[in-house]
Amino acid sequence: MRLLLDGTLRGLGRRSCALLVASLLATGAVSAHAANYYIDANLGQDSNDGSATAPWRSLGRVNATTLRPGDHIFLAAGSVWKEPLVITRSGRRDAPITVGATGIGQRPRIDAGGVAEHGVAIMNAEYVRVSGLEVTNDGPPAGSRFGVLVAAQDSGVMRGxxxxxxxxHDVRGTNDRKDNGGIVFSALGPKRPTRFxxxxxxxxxxxxxxxxxxxxxxxxxxxxxxxxxxxxxxxxxxxxxxxxxxxxxxxxxxxxxxxxxxxxxxxxxxxxxxxxxxxxxxxxxxxxxxxxxxxxxxxxxxxxxxxxxxxxxxxxxxxxxxxxxxxxxxxxxxxxxxxxxxxxxxxxxxxxxxxxxxxxxxxxxxxxxxxxxxxxxxxxxxxxxxxxxxxxxxxxxxxxxxxxxxxxxxxxxxxxxxxxxxxxxxxxxxxxxxxxxxxxxxxxxxxxxxxxxxxxxxxxxxxxxxxxDWAVPVFDPAKxxxxxxxxxxxxxxxxxxxxxxxxxxxxxxxxxxxxxxxxxx
Missing domain, CATH: 2.160.20.10 (Single-stranded right-handed beta-helix, Pectin lyase-like)
Incomplete structure (x- = not known):
């Protein structure tokens, strides 16, 4: 495992990296079967082995990988992908699957507009943690869109x-339905009762x-x-x-x-x-x-x-x-x-x-x-x-x-x-x-x-x-x-x-x- 940290962290920030490191150390980094996968949209190649020195390029390569409990997915700062990230495998309570950012620079960004309904999706999976990313899903009004979708259907109890x-930001979904937007967690059980x-x-x-x-x-x-x-x-x-x-x-x-x-x-x-x-x-x-x-x-x-x-x-x-x-x-x-x-x-x-x-x-x-x-x-x-x-x-x-x-x-x-x-x-x-x-x-x-x-x-x-004094603190989400x-x-x-x-x-x-x-x- 390797995280690139120094005193000049911007965008992702020292706090986000520290939280990610703590999460990894506390929740399964020692698993014998856990793997670390690195993805860099600028320097990677999908023919590489996904290591820190030979990262993959696309999120599609991650989506096609059979993830196991304790696996860590590191997305390189400064990368931009025009494709979704989809997690369909589960971790364990003591070894969640973790997605986060690594490196110096702007947050890794997923622009799903025009290519996918969701930027990040966790589908019928449990014990998954996602943090530190930028997600947009803009485009001509066409139907439901999500920034992050956590969806479980006919899968029982999904945890963690x-x-x-x-x-x-900039998720242009339909305003005709309530079930789309920034972050949506959906538990549907037409055949099997399902909840989080x-x-x-x-x-x-x-x-x-x-x-x-x-x-x-x-x-x-x-x-x-x-x-x-x-x-x-x-x-x-x-x-x-x-x-x-x-x-x-x-x-x-x-x-x-x-x-x-x-x-x-x-x-x-x-x-x-x-x-x-x-x-x-x-x-x-x-x-x-x-x-x-x-x-x-x-x-x-x-x-x-x-x-x-x-x-x-x-x-x-x-x-x-x-x-x-x-x-x-x-x-x-x-x-x-x-x-x-x-x-x-x-x-x-x-x-x-x-x-x-x-x-x-x-x-x-x-x-x-x-x-x-x-x-x-x-x-x-x-x-x-x-x-x-x-x-x-x-x-x-x-x-x-x-x-x-x-x-x-x-x-x-x-x-x-x-x-x-x-x-x-x-x-x-x-x-x-x-x-x-x-x-x-x-x-x-x-x-x-x-x-x-x-x-x-x-x-x-x-x-x-x-x-x-009613001057409540305000924050500019553009920054x-x-x-x-x-x-x-x-x-x-x-x-x-x-x-x-x-x-x-x-x-x-x-x-x-x-x-x-x-x-x-």
Whole structure:
């Protein structure tokens, strides 16, 4: 094994190489049958033996190789390939198949536009790790495209996938389907139940992609075919300029969506989109994320807890400047076939600032919802709906708003849907057919029209917001160097801002999974 490192590393960076070396030393480099394969698009030849001194040229040569547990694939910095990388062989827990970069210079880049549906694909394989690459998939709009596709079909339980430190951009997929875009993990089991266990998507830049930024797909989400993926972690990713949804797992139990940044979702796709949301999940934990500048008002919220889901927790997040608002909790009418409804959503200790249209929307037959300890800032030029109930095959019931702060420099309204004007809701006072929408101990600062009954609430009509620093750190995805350091700064800013707004230090929550007594059966 040989990695070329010195103090002048650029593009790939010392950190990426160090992580790769640690991975190799810790997870199977000593395997007796493991091999190292080197690929250099500039200096290699496919007739070579693939060694460090005689590398291969093409990714096709790798795709045709029978990889074994513990094998390492080193892609040379500064190389560009116009062909996909496809992994179809599995590693082992103690000896994963590892793909990474080596050398000095720009990240090795895969340009799949016009030649393949995906730039990198892991197909029916487990214990595979891919990191340190640049991937694009641009071209005339023609259908589904992916930056990275992790696909399992009729293969049972697939474990140990890692997609990290990737720079994925300019993936021009179709905006007519949700199941394509930057990074997609898809578990389909028409013949054999299939799911992922222990799949991590971390520290990636996903920029200018259609339709989804990071998405999970599953066809085993009905009551009769419930086989959710477990150990799903989506963390420390930047997702920016997305045609449709930013981050949206489906068919998971105990997923952790933590400290991601999603900006400018809903930029091109028709229909309903949101920045960060989940559906057909149990016990999703969504925390420490920033969702901002979602462009559509068809939904268009920073966060959404969607249907066929139970016990979703949305905590310690920052939502701002989203055209559709802060939080949507929604579900159509329950069905014994494919929708258990939306039950037990908790939205606690989040901060919303300058979100448009609707701060809180309760759509359809959601129940057992707790919205507690959030701080909502409405700007002086804004006139929005603070809490509205809307119809989707029925109405909400049993929703509690407790100990929230509604700090309004403009105007807010409360009510229920009586009509539509495109993406906007026409409302009347009260929550109409929605039942048991209760308010307790909230603070109403500024101008509130038709506020709810709240016996322990505090009304303060005269309100002027104090001067506060809201300069959240930003990052230019066109210049990917320094991303890891930026994410550290961003998380620090988030923790300080949340502590200031909530009046107490913040501590991350731990994800949970469904117990046997809670299982869908």
């Amino acid at each position: 996938i890692r997609i990290s430190d990737m720079y994925i 266990e222990d799949i991590h998507i971390e520290r990636n830049i996903v920029w200018r992609v259609d339709r989804s930024g990071i998405a999970g797909i599953s066809d085993q989400v009905t009551k009769q075919r419930w086989f959710p993926s477990a150990g799903v972690v989506i963390r420390d990713n930047l997702v920016e300029d997305v045609g449709g949804d930013g981050i949206v797992p489906r068919g998971t139990d105990g997923a952790l969506i933590e400290h991601n940044i999603v900006r400018y979702a809903g930029s091109r796709a028709p229909g309903y989109t949101a920045a960060i949301w989940q559906w057909s999940t149990d016990h999703s934990l969504i925390q420490f994320n920033e969702a901002a500048f979602t462009r559509t008002r068809y939904d268009g919220q920073g966060f959404d807890s969607d249907f066929n889901s139970r016990r979703t927790t949305i905590a310690y997040n920052y939502s701002h400047d989203n055209a559709g608002g802060f939080l949507l909790v929604c579900s159509p009418k329950r069905s014994d076939q494919d929708n258990l409804g939306n039950r037990g959503t908790v939205a606690r200790s989040n901060v919303s600032r300058n979100d448009g249209s609707r701060a809180f929307q309760l759509a359809g037959t959601v129940t057992d919802v707790l919205i507690e300890g959030n701080v909502v800032h409405v700007g002086p030029k804004q006139d929005i709906q603070m809490v509205i109930a809307t119809q989707w095959d029925g109405w909400a019931s049993d929703v509690r708003f407790r100990n929230n702060v509604f700090a309004v420099a403009g105007t807010v309204r409360y009510g229920h849907e009586v009509g539509r004007n495109g993406p906007d809701y026409l409302i009347q006072p009260g929550f109409g057919p929605a039942t048991q929408i209760r308010f307790q101990g909230n603070r109403y600062l500024g101008r509130h029209i038709d506020p709810p009954q709240d016996e322990k609430g505090v009304m303060q009509p005269n309100y002027v917001p104090p001067p506060v 990917p160097d320094g991303f890891a350091a930026f994410m550290v700064r961003h998380r620090g800013w988030m923790e300080r801002m949340l502590a200031r707004e909530l009046g107490a230090p913040v501590t991350p929550l731990e994800p949970m999974q469904t117990s046997f007594v809670e299982s869908r059966r």
